[in-house]
Amino acid sequence: MTEPLEQSAAVSESAGGEPTTGFELFPDRSVVAMRVDGELWDLAREVPAGSEPEAVLIDSADGLAILRHSAAHVLAQAVQSINPEAKLGIGPPVTDGFYYDFGVAEPFTPDDLKAFTKEMERIQRAGQRFRRRVVTEDEARTLFASEPFKLELIGLKGAVGESEDGESVEVGGAELTVYENVDPKSGDVIWKDLCRGPHVPSTRVLANGWALTRIAAAYWRGSEKNPQLQRIYGTAWPTKDDLRAYQERLEEAAKRDHRRLGAELDLFSFPDEIGSGLAVFHPKGGIIRQEMEQHALRRHREAGYNYVYTPHITKADLFWQSNHLVTYKEGMFPPIRMDEERDEFGEITKLGQDYYLKPMNCPMHILIYKERARSYRELPLRLQENGTVYRNELSGALHGLTRVRGFTQDDAHLFVTPEQLETEVAKVLEFVISMLRDFGLTEFELELSMKDDEKGKWIGSEEFWQSSTDALRHVALASGLKLTEVAGEAAFYGPKIDLKTRDAIGRVWQLSTVQVDPNLPERFELEFTDSDGAKKRPIMIHRALFGSIERFFAILLEHYAGAFPLWLSPVQVVGIPVADEYADYLGGVIDRLRGEGVRAELDASDDRMQKKIRTHTKAKVPVQLIAGEEDRAAGAVSFRFRDGSQRNGVPVAEAAALIRAAIADRRQVLTADDLG
């Protein structure tokens, strides 16, 4: 993509001049719209005297959105031309593409998709113009009399103002507008849609840079109480080459999908016999996970955290007291009834006791705090646990290791005085980032989730929200990271900061969360004795760095595409003798490395050297040590790295030192130069 050109044009105020359109101002074909006084306009519109329109290029963010939204219109026209009964939902642009929702009696099939594609190609070739028309609400109701969803949107306009992203595309503007697709030869209106616009000048601008990608169902206006519509997703780009590049990116991403790598590298699986969303880690995955956990544990200890252990199940009482059985019941597994007794007729003779699998660790940590009286001298008290929790996620929501039913939070609960809140949050944030850097992540951004004005959704005093939100914002700003503030996304009891990271191929993942909570201390009546002897209530900070260890494992796996840094690699070094005769010599080197704590193995199988190299390269082993006559004679070994590069004839002692250093430095080793 090219840098957007700084194109703008001042419209002269010379009296008597012809009205000027965007087409005249911006004859360049790569301009798809213009920005007039901050608003996006169609090029066909007449520019008022005195304004200074700017060009919107097709490969700018706005330009792409316009292109994609226009593609959505072409899709909708194609669908209705083939199936006139299809009712129009909404059709906004999304990341990399667009979708359009339709109300239809029968779900779409892959064959339908092919037919729609052909029809879209025909519409594209026809070079239809998009024509904007301002209408009154009554006119709109008449025009879309047979489109129930559009009528609903017309009714919504003004009633609630700008709401959900998708809907604003239809009726978000100041006035109601309709876009008509006009045949360039006859001038006939072929199709129309309620739409804020703007659009590309002609369907020909689509230039074959699009493709329909999948069919899905989606609830109307995003609520599961509403009927489901059929959604068709597509992708659209300025050129066919851009489209192809995008498709290649998808293939790259698919190759590093953690579910695929997990099976290929023998790291973990989800046996059907155990149940959906419940993972088992295999030996190699176990090593990676253990290294991750051990490193994190060490760092937590250094940072003043106290490790605790708590059970996986508890009597219902605990979650009644925490209120989770009210606020989080649907996320919990059903109870296990204990000690109930019945007579021969099935009548209960002794009441039982319900136990629940824990979906959260906090109440248990709170009980540890509560076990005895606490002094201000103990605060901040940091209780940490890799606590395994169980949540009854909807079956359709499960996804590899990133969305499971049993997972382990690297959880901690920090009990602080109100005065300590800000400093402690600052410490947490610094700690998180430093730790994530240890794992090779480098790009971070923050999101501050705050309350909004919705009534009844939030608890706690206005002062608390004000001061704690300010504290979080202050810390976030001081970090220097990019900060996004989102109103309405806070937990019901307090604000939070979430940390997001960008992986090797640019995808953004939410990892850490830091939440301020005065609610649970209140519910559990937590106290500490302050220096003046008064009993006071601590504030609790919930925080998880990885979020979920399983999920973080998946993120790292995809980030590294399976090629972990040396310290995390299940097998760090594999010895490959050039021929059988050198197996003993190389075995000695491998034994030495093992003695020094390196995960090293000798491949003494009957395979030939070349085959072994292939096998271990595919297994993404970072260091292959090869030895034949030359190496043995010199008391040396030869290195082969993941990218095929070599370093030959390195004396054994030096080789061992290099390997140990790379492990200690947590270095990524892909090529010879990485070894130092």
Added chain:
RNA sequence: GCCGACUUGGCGCAAUUGGUAGCGCACCCGACUUGUAAUCGGGCGGUUGCGGGUUCAAGUCCCGCAGUCGGCUCCA
């Protein structure tokens, strides 16, 4: 949970309009082994996710269930 698609030996895939399952890798056995991504030969392995049904005949068609995948909703 909802909508749709998919489900063939450990993995990746084949099986013309329904005519009673093949290949590669992996695995096992034997031989081979001299410098950086596949040595050769032989062998084991599937009542085609599970349960019904239609048919002379079902991996292929129909129904139910489970699981997986793509979305929606939700979310660490």
